[in-house]
Amino acid sequence: MKSLNSFARLAFAALCLCVFASASFAVNPLSYPKGLAVDSKGNLWVANSGLNNVLEFSPGYGLQKANTITEGVSNPSGVAFDPLGNLWVANYGGGGSVSEYTAGKQITANTITNGILGPEAIAIDGVGNIWVENDYVNVTIYDSPSGFAPPTNLLRTLTPSFPVYGIAVGAGEFSWGSNTGVSFVAETPALVSASLCCDYASNDTGVALAIDAKGNIYMGNLDGSVWINSPQAYEYQLLQLSFVPSGIAIDNVRGRIYISNYNGNSISVYSTSGTLLKVIE
Secondary structure, eight states: OHHHHHHHHHHHHHHHHHHHHHHHHOOOOOSSEEEEEEOTTSOEEEEEGGGTEEEEEOTTOOBOGGGOBOTTOSSEEEEEEOTTSOEEEEEOSTTOEEEEEETTEEOGGGOBOTTOSSEEEEEEOTTOOEEEEETTTEEEEEOOOOTTOOOOOEEEEEOOSSOOOOEEEETTEEEEEOSSOEEEEEHHHHHHHOOOOOEEETTOOOSEEEEOTTOOEEEEOTTSEEEEEOTTSOEEEEEEOSSOEEEEEEETTTTEEEEEETTTTEEEEEETTSOEEEEEO
16 A cells, blocks of 8 residues: 555656646746737737737737747837738837838848837838837838838828827828827828828827728727727727727738737737637737
8 A cells, every 4th residue: 555655646746747847838928018910811910028029829819939029129019010011010128119020030221210219109001101109209200111222211200299109000091199089180191291180089098009991990098998980980989998908900801809918918809899709818
């Protein structure tokens, strides 16, 4: 009996070690996630600020660990794809910069620093112009690069009323958040003449913004609510979260809304009707 008991204790100890080892390796890869973007294949990309990297998750929510980007990444705050499928990353750290990646490799010649200071958000319009919100103060807009030509041409600096929170461009609209509301203007007047004459949603703050393919503007607010402003200027509440969203991205093909939870180290996935589909953590 003694040898049998010893064997049982050894087996139990081995089981505990296996469980402990499994738990040790099941580490949450998300650390203070901020901006989000969805590529043409439905993969989700995350500005993972706490670990100075950019993560990729498949449409099935699996972490694509081999595609993690660390080169040239410093406290990333936002991510966006241009029309050619290149990834652009806004780096709050290191004095501030915007970096380009093609097939996961940094194109260092296309790094933007001119006019960049503590960028908090990034968006790219339909022709590839790069819009960057700098430390809540202003929005700088840059030429889309031609081939591998550096996009150093600063086209325009927009200075809405302080503070400027999230930004989004798409469907011909430019939108930004603030303490007093979310504003919407046509892209072209904003780009050509810095016109900020706009429509306005006064009950929103827009700390995280996204525009879908139909022109619906998703507004994540400081009170945790998520509202939608339609192209017909009809506004309605979609969600009430238990956290302040730090990033929003729309998967138009699959009808998904990704929302990052900075302090919760997680990303919530909802349907466009507001049903919770998944929590990535």
